[in-house]
Amino acid sequence: MIEIKDLTFGYGRQKLFDHLDLTLQKGNIYGLLGKNGAGKTTLLKLICGLRSAQAGSVRVLGHDAAFRPVHMLDDIFCVPEELFIPPVLPHVYASLYAPFYPRFNHDEFTRYLAELELEKDKKLSALSFGQKKKFTLAFALASGCRVLLLDEPTNGLDIPSKGQLRRLLARASREDRVIVISTHQVRDMENLIDPIIILDQGRIIFTQPMAEVTRRLSVRLEPTEPQGDSILYSDRTIGGWVSVRENTGPEETSIDLETLFNTVVTNPEKVGRLFGPVAAARTEVHNG
Amino acid sequence: MAEHGRVETVISPRRLFLLLKRDLVHGYGAILIAMAAVGGVMLLFSFLSMLGGAGREFYSPFYGGLLFLGGFIFTSSVFREVHQPGPGQFYLTLPGTLIEKLVSKLLVSSVGFAAATLLFIGGVSAVSELINRAVFGSGHPLFNPVAPANLHAAALYLVFQSIYMLGSIWFRKVAFIKTVLAQSVLVIGLAIVAGVIFRLVLGSAFNGHNVNMGMFSRNFGPFTFNAPGSGAMAQGAQVFSTIARVAFWALLAPFCWVAAYFRLRETEV
Numbered sequence: 001m002i003e004i005k006d007l008t009f010g011y012g013r014q015k016l017f018d019h020l021d022l023t024l025q026k027g028n029i030y031g032l033l034g035k036n037g038a039g040k041t042t043l044l045k046l047i048c049g050l051r052s053a054q055a056g057s058v059r060v061l062g063h064d065a066a067f068r069p070v071h072m073l074d075d076i077f078c079v080p081e082e083l084f085i086p087p088v089l090p091h092v093y094a095s096l097y098a099p100f101y102p103r104f105n106h107d108e109f110t111r112y113l114a115e116l117e118l119e120k121d122k123k124l125s126a127l128s129f130g131q132k133k134k135f136t137l138a139f140a141l142a143s144g145c146r147v148l149l150l151d152e153p154t155n156g157l158d159i160p161s162k163g164q165l166r167r168l169l170a171r172a173s174r175e176d177r178v179i180v181i182s183t184h185q186v187r188d189m190e191n192l193i194d195p196i197i198i199l200d201q202g203r204i205i206f207t208q209p210m211a212e213v214t215r216r217l218s219v220r221l222e223p224t225e226p227q228g229d230s231i232l233y234s235d236r237t238i239g240g241w242v243s244v245r246e247n248t249g250p251e252e253t254s255i256d257l258e259t260l261f262n263t264v265v266t267n268p269e270k271v272g273r274l275f276g277p278v279a280a281a282r283t284e285v286h287n288g
Numbered sequence: 289m290a291e292h293g294r295v296e297t298v299i300s301p302r303r304l305f306l307l308l309k310r311d312l313v314h315g316y317g318a319i320l321i322a323m324a325a326v327g328g329v330m331l332l333f334s335f336l337s338m339l340g341g342a343g344r345e346f347y348s349p350f351y352g353g354l355l356f357l358g359g360f361i362f363t364s365s366v367f368r369e370v371h372q373p374g375p376g377q378f379y380l381t382l383p384g385t386l387i388e389k390l391v392s393k394l395l396v397s398s399v400g401f402a403a404a405t406l407l408f409i410g411g412v413s414a415v416s417e418l419i420n421r422a423v424f425g426s427g428h429p430l431f432n433p434v435a436p437a438n439l440h441a442a443a444l445y446l447v448f449q450s451i452y453m454l455g456s457i458w459f460r461k462v463a464f465i466k467t468v469l470a471q472s473v474l475v476i477g478l479a480i481v482a483g484v485i486f487r488l489v490l491g492s493a494f495n496g497h498n499v500n501m502g503m504f505s506r507n508f509g510p511f512t513f514n515a516p517g518s519g520a521m522a523q524g525a526q527v528f529s530t531i532a533r534v535a536f537w538a539l540l541a542p543f544c545w546v547a548a549y550f551r552l553r554e555t556e557v
Binding site: 045048049050051052067068069070073074076077078080082083084086088092096097099100101 | 297300302303306309310313314369373374375377378379380381382383384385386388553556557
């Protein structure tokens with residue numbers, strides 16, 4: 001659904017992506033993780049045509065994203081960090097913008113608004129940032145678009161709303177849809193995003209489905225600081241030390257996203273060797 | 289061609305209507321405030337001017353001011369959202385072709401604005417004159433929206449407006465002032481180039497720094513050019529006037545629209 005080939009992009013003279021390849025398949029909710037400035041938002045902008053590649057190509061649903069063709073735009077919805085919310089009532093917003101999306105589902109939209117506890121008779125500009133975000137997410141999910149790009153969707157949401165959003169996203173996941181969630185708030189997206197893509201300094205240093213992660217990595221809680229070359233990552237926590245090693249046995253252990261992220265960014269070469277040539281940035285994920 | 293076989297349409301009337309509706313709904317508050325302010329000023333000034341006597345043409349200056357100054361300022365703001373991160377991202381990813389987005393903004397700010405101004409001034413003048421005649425027993429001549437001079441002004445507006453539309457997409461901030469400055473620099477530059485060409489090509493018509501003027505007159509577009517009535521100078525003036533007329537009426541606006549299209553296509557946020 002999304003095919004990035006040999007992508008080179010930068011701001012001014014500073015190169016951000018250099019010969020980046022990535023293929024995203026339908027039926028997945030991808031988690032795009034990375035430190036500040038790693039290029040997550042820029043990658044989303046390149047996918048929806050808000051930035052154009054200096055070399056290489058970004059194709060979305062068969063279209064060249066840089067040209068922003070209308071049949072790509074009516075099948076892709078991007079929820080950015082900086083929202084555009086005009087001072088109109090929710091039903092006016094829906095009457096203005098829903099007709100742009102041929103597969104928009106008004107019943108779903110009404111249901112999402114109710115589930116996210118959004119007021120129907122309040123102007124959107126009068127809502128809090130979190131409520132605006134929930135409104136935009138509800139609209140995005142109801143749009144029927146096959147490509148959903150969500151940039152930090154849980155920023156500004158209260159604790160119950162994060163749970164509600166997770167449930168809605170899980171329900172909105174379809175066989176013909178790809179959802180890409182860029183986030184720092186990995187705990188908010190735990191058990192939802194899969195596969196995981198980790199960007200670091202403009203390179204994709206990791207991209208794997210969670211099943212593969214739990215198969216290859218072993219996580220233990222140890223009473224003392226773990227030592228040795230086999231340690232991929234360790235961190236002090238309540239009750240001891242969390243250690244991450246290569247899983248050599250048949251037993252699988254679960255790993256939280258924060259630990260996975262820290263393991264990958266602190267030891268990309270070792271993790272790269274363990275999972276295959278992902279650090280070389282030629283990456284393709286097929287899942288589902 | 290799309291993956292799912294749908295052919296890209298350049299202009300869909302349905303999407304064009306949706307874009308126009310969106311622009312009008314988001315902009316109607318500002319439009320109403322501006323109309324109320326201008327209408328109020330016109331009513332007040334019309335009433336006050338009656339104290340000095342009736343019978344003079346009163347509404348045309350308001351029409352000219354609103355059409356050109358108001359229209360250029362309005363046009364300079366039509367693409368403002370494109371330059372703002374949140375709204376720009378939303379607008380650029382809104383399903384619509386570039387031509388639809390350009391045409392919707394063009395229709396609102398050119399033909400739409402000119403027609404609305406003619407009707408608005410006509411309406412306000414009717415109300416104003418009802419009041420004047422009720423109070424003073426006489427009034428100013430009514431504003432006639434279809435008078436040739438008013439329609440000619442509207443036609444001039446449609447051409448000049450395209451420059452401000454290009455400025456709106458070209459400049460990220462204070463587009464109106466920057467367009468005025470850019471236009472001034474361009475006009476001065478063109479005047480210098482034209483002066484040099486005239487001096488070189490038609491040197492015989494010059495006497496020192498003075499040129500023999502007044503025997504020949506050509507009107508091309510908004511400008512009038514005077515030159516001696518015979519010989520190379522007259523021929524040159526004829527050619528120049530034809531080129532200038534074609535350039536102004538037929539080429540200037542399309543050039544600005546095409547430039548605006550490419551600028552919009554290259555806009556990134």
